[in-house]
Amino acid sequence: SMSNNYKGPTEDFAMVVPVPVVLQEEQVKTLPPGVFDKIDALSAPRLVEYWEKDPCAPDYAERRRLGSAKGGARPSAAPKRKADEDYGVTVEAQFTVGEYTVVILSAKEATGLDQWLRDNKYQIPAGADAALAPYIQEGMKFFVAKVDIEKVKRDAEGTVVLSPLRFDFESPELRLPVRLGLLNANGKQDLIVYTLHPSSRFEVANYPNVFIPTNIEVLDEVRERFGSFYTALFDKTLALSDGKAIVTEYSWQAGKCDPCPVPPLQDSDLFTLGGDVLIGGGRGPAQLAVPGAPGRPPRPMRRRRPSGPFFGSGSSWVLTRLHTRYSKDTLSEDLVFKPAPPVVGGRARWDGTSMENPGEVKRDGQNNFQGRYIIRHYWEGPVACDDPRWDRWGGPGGQGKPGNKASAATGLGSAKRTPIALEKIVRSKLDSHGLPGLPIPGKGKRK
Template structure:
């Protein structure tokens, strides 16, 4: 029985990319249902390329753990699509280009007291040093419907590593029986949801790996058809999902995009922990979506499509390169890396000895100094022309097409949400709308160090200014009025300095002539003369530097 990936991607009604992410345990199949046991779906990533002429293209990424024989995948589609294969690199680059980032800008007002140079001891020089005050940074027409109760195969072809069929039926139970009879292992609980999509006019794409293909050759599936709005079908996902499952939709088009039948919301980022302590952005989105009733999206990014270098150099000149090592070196020079997709092709066209570890084998033969496998290579029937054809189909052409899409569509929107099963009752639709404002994925805050003559830089007051204008005090100032000699004495004794506990440093500062909080008099040493006014100004900052919001 084939383990079947079956869910959200099953009814995408627009151009997009969907990533199906399986849990890590060894027994996980990467799909939603394995041997009648539900496998949780941990995330979805979708890229829609929406043309102004109503054409859509959907790239579906499949991350799978399991045997090649067990792989099977089902996807409801709005019409009979034109099929192709895509590239995982598209997903990687579009995610990196739009991922929310939290950046901290460091600023300083005034001038702090210069740190004295202290006499050398056994551990080196005390005193002047490069002390980091910047703090942490997080930086086709399907024709008539089949007769009632029957299943019709509308399309059957080979696509990349897959054997694909597109099915039509008016009876969900008949469709269920057909899939089960053809080794697609799906739960009977899916029948009512299948019927909903059938009643909505959907068809079903079903994929299996070809017999001579390994799981390393699994790659995104591309579907092209006519559709007016990007649609993200999630009802089927409710059968096997996790609470607050992350869903990211990337929409390429001539205009920016917004949710149509879901609310638009914003997470509360008015908290320095996103910049300073790596607080979870997804958790903040979950809270915002829950507050909006469970069906809402956050706009992570909306703006000009970033430049993405996805395409690789041409490989046609390698057709006559009969030496496997030279062929691999030629791929390396063209920017190919040893990912699982390339490895899957290598295993077919340049198989290693049965007792050799594949990565070690390929790393060896690409280096001219390694002759360990010369005898094995001499016995291989290497066909460089066939390998070039396979590389073009699986890697070169999909990567060129993905880069072309980013150039064809000037605007990109990234919409993000998290959803639990009880909220998956409505398939989200998206609109392209020129009124959608630009949204940056860069969130910048400021760490402000307020220097004055009575503060060394490491003990100056520091506050954190959030994008909203709200302020948080990160460090109360500790003014030090002792002389340079007294500073060196206190530092050598571990009583004052950048790495001394605040309580100890404050006690030492008090002993050197300061009454913290503005009370009492000051016994300022000679070398600190003329700093009295600065002292009281500093104490005013110390006392008044409390958290406030604008």
């Protein structure tokens, strides 16, 4: 499934995606516009806020807890086959889905395919033949789409909103073609990849993998510019790997979250994103090889063939979010993905304290990793006891349990960059990023 941002006249839109097989109409679908918005909000970096309790107040909540623990254009006529053959191009399939007019092409050589696309009024950038050539040599096919102007939808500002596309096929590797996207890139561009798998998180096999620093305490002012803060932290993380790394931002069971900016994925979401094909009795062979744990061979997963739709169980599936910001100088190869061991990081205990140190990522038996950033309001009132108990957190004013609401930094794929001095707003010490940390308010009276 893919969602693209496009700026420019709708009639100039053209999408060319290499695919390993000839796709038929039933394998290509448009998705509801908001399907990626939910995944974005669920997996996005989140900001939480805690207030320190009176260090001299009895902790009734802890007592209760311990007590209980004890118990486009219109479609035109298809070109004549003889003309296609003159280019070395074959139209393998053609159909319409949503606002897209789609053709599936195979080609003998890149120059002919480039010229065929231009002569058939596809607006492609200069130099496309050089980018197409490696895919043709591998025997790849090409998913090519135009947009029907009369079918597109526009937002409140009149901007064209293209439907997300989903197409399914079987392949021995999980690979994302990115080289063609560099041809019309105006500077650096963001790429956010989500994977859903019954048991594994994923990382890339052919580029460095890094984790976004998490469980980082920040100053109160970050609340008003959380997105700008995060993009600065992300850019710094990427720069430490010369801009060539893929950053893991999230890896968690899709049906759970803690804290939850939005409700977790439901079985119906899994169905929309391809669960109907994978486990719902879609077309294809009865068995599908599912990658196993690292070091183990793939295990076959038998497709169920119920009489009606089967949505699967999304609660145990793992949602992974990978993010990079790239140019032709930093990302010259397609991304190849592989399953990776489960990790944890960015978690909190029941009382609002962090389970892992700032920036810490650990191997574990399950995936519980997220980008979590914390605003703490330290106790500044009187200390009227001989044995104060610090570092107990609650909601506003220190009352009740720590809130489970979180603000998510969404829309990072198109976020604007603004200068941020991280060393002035990050309270946690983070040696990997050269951040010395900032003092805790009232530290002199805290023991």
